[in-house]
Amino acid sequence: MVLSGLGALASLPLWASSYVVGLLQALFAYVALASAWALFSGLSGYFSLGSAAFFGVGTYATFLLASAVGWIPSIFLGAGMGGLVALAVGGVSLRLKGPYFAILTFGLSELVRYLALGYEMRFSRTVGRVLILPVDVGGVYLAVLAVAVAAVGLSMWLYGSRYGRLLAAIGADEERLESLGFRTTGLKVLMFAVSGALSAAVGGALAPRWTYIDPHIAFSPLISFQTVLMALLGGVTRWWGPPVGALVLGLVSEFLSIRFRYLYLILLGLLLIALVRFWPRGLVEAEDRVRRWRGRRLQLGGERRAELQPGWSADPDP
Numbered sequence: 627m628v629l630s631g632l633g634a635l636a637s638l639p640l641w642a643s644s645y646v647v648g649l650l651q652a653l654f655a656y657v658a659l660a661s662a663w664a665l666f667s668g669l670s671g672y673f674s675l676g677s678a679a680f681f682g683v684g685t686y687a688t689f690l691l692a693s694a695v696g697w698i699p700s701i702f703l704g705a706g707m708g709g710l711v712a713l714a715v716g717g718v719s720l721r722l723k724g725p726y727f728a729i730l731t732f733g734l735s736e737l738v739r740y741l742a743l744g745y746e747m748r749f750s751r752t753v754g755r756v757l758i759l760p761v762d763v764g765g766v767y768l769a770v771l772a773v774a775v776a777a778v779g780l781s782m783w784l785y786g787s788r789y790g791r792l793l794a795a796i797g798a799d800e801e802r803l804e805s806l807g808f809r810t811t812g813l814k815v816l817m818f819a820v821s822g823a824l825s826a827a828v829g830g831a832l833a834p835r836w837t838y839i840d841p842h843i844a845f846s847p848l849i850s851f852q853t854v855l856m857a858l859l860g861g862v863t864r865w866w867g868p869p870v871g872a873l874v875l876g877l878v879s880e881f882l883s884i885r886f887r888y889l890y891l892i893l894l895g896l897l898l899i900a901l902v903r904f905w906p907r908g909l910v911e912a913e914d915r916v917r918r919w920r921g922r923r924l925q926l927g928g929e930r931r932a933e934l935q936p937g938w939s940a941d942p943d944p
Contacts, residue, residue, distance in 0.1 A: 632775065635650075635771060636768060636771065638650065638767070639763065639764030639767055639768070640764075644763055647763050647764065647767050648763060648767075649880065650767065651763070651766060651767040651770050651771075651832075651835075652876060652880075653872065653873055653876045653877070654767075654770045654771050654773075654774040655770050655773075655774070655828055655831075655832055656852070656853075656856055656872035656873070656875070656876045657774045657777070657778065657868075657869045657872045657873065658770065658773045658774040658776075658777045658778075658824065658825075658827075658828045659677060659681070659825055659828055659849070659852075659853045659856075659872070660853055660856040660857040660860070660868035660869060660871060660872040661774070661777035661778050661780075661781045661824075661865075661868050661869055661872075662677075662777045662820075662821045662824035662825045662828070663677055663821060663825070663853050663854065663857050663868065664781060664857050664862050664865075664867070664868040665777070665780060665781055665784060665817055665820060665821045665824070666793070666814070666817040666818045666820070666821040667821070667854075667857075667862075668857060668862030668867075668868060669784075669785070669790055669793035669794045669796075669797055669862070670793045670794075670796045670797045670814060670817070671796070671797030671798075672720065672723070672727050672797075672814070672818075673727065673728045673854065674727070674728070674731045674818070674821070675728050675729075675731045675732035675735065675847075675850045675851070675854065676712075676715070676731035676732070676734045676735050676822070676850065677735075677825050677849055677850045677853040677854075678735040678739075678845050678846055678847055678848075678849040678850040679711065679731075679734050679735040679737075679738045679739075679822075679845060680708040680711065680712060680821075680822040680823075680825035680826045680829070681708075681825050681826065681828060681829040681844070681845075681849050682735075682738060682739065682742070682829060682841070682844035682845035682849075683704060683707050683708045683711055683738070683826050683829065684701070684704035684705060684707070684708050684825070684826030684827055684828065684829030684830040684831075684833075685704070685829035685830065685832070685833050685839060685844040686704075686742060686755075686829075686839070686844055687700055687703055687704030687707050687708075687826070687829075687830060688700040688701065688704055688757070688829070688830040688833035688834075689755045689757045689833060689839055690755075691703055691704075692757060692759055692833070692834075693757070697759050697761055697833075697834065698769075700830060700833075701769065701827055701830035701831055702827075704826050704827065704829065704830035705823040705824070705826045705827040705830065706823065707826060708822045708823050708825060708826020708827070708829075709819045709820065709822050709823030709826070710819075711738075711822060712818050712819040712821065712822025712823065713815060713818075713819040713822075715731070715734055715818075716814065716815040716818035716819060717815055719731070719734075720811065720814045720815055720818065721811075723800075732847070732850065735845055735847060735850055736845075736847070738845055739841045739842070739844075739845035740841070742841040742844070742845065743840075743841040743842075746840070746841065753840050753841075754838055754839055754840030754841075754843075755838070755839055755840070756837055756838050757833065757834070757836075757837060757838075757839070758837055759834045761834040765834070766831065766832065766834050766835055769831035770828065770831045770832060772831075773824065773827045773828050773831050776824065776827075777824050778865075778869055780820070780824075781865045781868070781869075782865045784817075784865070785864070785865035786865075789813060789817075792808070792810075792813060793813065793814075793817065795808075796810050796813075796814065825853075829844070852875075855871075855875065856868065856871045856872040856875045856876070857871055857872075858871070858908055859871035859874065859875050859908050859909065860872065860874070860908050860909050860910065861907050861908025861909055861910025862908070862910075863907065863910050864910050867908055867909065867910045870909055871908060871909060874909070878894070878897065879894060882894055
């Protein structure tokens with residue numbers, strides 16, 4: 627069933643309109659970014675705002691290398707570069723906790739953006755780059771779909787594995803875990819690197835969508851904030867929460883940007899405030915409420931069936 631669904635999605639460019647393919651391409655990119663973010667931050671509680679840095683590294687790697695090695699190899703090379711950057715940053719920053727880690731990762735994105743800008747102005751004598759590849763919309767769509775499937779599949783595995791439980795324990799009480807003899811630094815750095823590599827792969831897969839790129843586009847802070855909001859909207863206590871949040875917020879953003887072009891960001895902000903106020907655990911909370919409701923119904927149904935059984939008496943004494 628899963629394979630048939632993936633086959634149907636993969637065949638979409640053959641019969642769907644370019645608008646539908648482009649829309650799903652953007653939605654799957656959001657899914658991949660949100661799932662990649664949740665691989666580390668969703669379970670561990672270390673809120674990273676560095677998705678834009680890794681995404682931009684993957685994008686720029688494609689613009690720099692695709693002409694020489696090809697587009698698909700440049701995606702893998704960009705993912706490797708993003709993973710190495712995350713590995714280096716995680717090795718020195720994951721001893722920080724709480725808002726300090728979030729601020730540091732946001733500063734990382736800004737640092738990488740201005741380093742790229744300085745390199746372009748000093749050595750390339752230009753602000754941006756132009757890339758023309760013989761890749762159509764369907765090819766970009768399939769590449770983004772593949773990265774999204776990889777991110778969601780890895781997330782499904784992690785959330786059900788002992789490593790996922792260990793990351794969740796880190797988020798719950800890391801000091802107690804370390805006092806019991808668990809070494810947490812290696813796992814944190816590894817998953818942060820995997821998250822960075824997948825985010826970079828999304829940037830590389832999307833690169834042919836633009837024929838021009840500059841550091842302000844590739845390393846936009848909006849990418850980091852959107853990624854975090856999508857994951858939190860869906861909820862990070864289930865593997866399916868970030869993908870669902872990405873799809874919902876992506877569709878809402880598309881609708882608001884078309885219908886209310888000039889009020890889009892204001893309406894989106896108000897919607898997110900309302901969701902955080904009434905659904906603090908994200909859309910995952912809806913599943914929990916449905917489960918509690920079904921549990922109460924089953925309990926009441928059992929009590930009613932017991933009342934109808936012959937010989938039943940409300941008096942406990944014989």
